[in-house]
Amino acid sequence: xxxxxxxxxxxxxxxxxxxxxxxxxxxxxxxxxxxxxxxxxxxxxxxxxxxxxxxxxxxxxxxxxxxxxxxxxxxxxxxxxxxxxxxxxxxxxxxxxxxxxxxxxxxxxxxxxxxxxxxxxxxxxxxxxxxxxxxxxxxxxxxxxxxxxx
Numbered sequence: 734x735x736x737x738x739x740x741x742x743x744x745x746x747x748x749x750x751x752x753x754x755x756x757x758x759x760x761x762x763x764x765x766x767x768x769x770x771x772x773x774x775x776x777x778x779x780x781x782x783x784x785x786x787x788x789x790x791x792x793x794x795x796x797x798x799x800x801x802x803x804x805x806x807x808x809x810x811x812x813x814x815x816x817x818x819x820x821x822x823x824x825x826x827x828x829x830x831x832x833x834x835x836x837x838x839x840x841x842x843x844x845x846x847x848x849x850x851x852x853x854x855x856x857x858x859x860x861x862x863x864x865x866x867x868x869x870x871x872x873x874x875x876x877x878x879x880x881x882x883x
Contacts, residue, residue: 740816741813741816742882745812745881745882746809746812746813746816746882747809748881749808749809749811749812749874749877749878749881749882750805750806750808750809750812751805751808752808752874752877752881753804753805753807753808753809753811753812753870753874753877754801754804754805754808756870756873756874756877757804757807757808757870757874758801758804760866760869760870760873761866763866764862764863764865764866767862768858768859768862771856771858771859772786774856777854777855777856779854780853780854780855784796784799808874811837811871811874811878812878812882814837815833815875815878815879815882816882818833818836819882826879826880829879830872830875830876830878830879831872831875833875833878833879834868834871834872834874834875834876837871837875838864838867838868838871838872841864841867841868841871842864845867846860846863846864
C-alpha cells in the first residue's frame with residue numbers, strides 16, 4: 734500500500750465528508766434561491782440532465798439522493814487531497830486553511846468553470862453563482878479540514 738494512504742485517519746476523513754456535505758447542501762440551497770430564474774428559462778431546458786429535470790419543475794427525490802452521495806464523495810476526496818498536500822502547505826491554521834481553499838477554488842475555476850463556459854450552453858450568470866458558492870464551500874470546509882486533520 735502507498736505510504737501516505739496508510740497514514741490517513743479514515744474516521745476523520747469520513748467526518749470531513751459529512752461536514753462538506755452539510756455545508757455544500759446548505760450553500761447550494763441558498764444559491765438556488767438566487768438562481769432559480771436560470772433553471773426556468775426555456776432556452777436552457779436542454780442543458781439539464783434527465784436525472785435533474787426529467788420534466789419541468791423541481792428535481793425528483795432521486796436527484797437529491799444522488800447529489801448527496803456525490804457531494805459526500807467529493808468531501809472525502811477533498812480531505813484525501815488535503816492529507817496528501819498538508820506537508821507542502823504553509824504552517825499556521827489561518828494561512829493553511831485559506832491557502833488550501835484558494836488552491837481548490839483555483840483548480841475548480843480552471844478544471845470546471847472555464848470548460849463548462851466553453852463547452853456548454855450555460856448562462857454566464859449562473860456559472861458565476863456556481864463558482865461563488867463553490868468558493869464559499871471550499872473556504873468553510875478548508876477551515877474544518879485544517880482543524881480536524883492536524
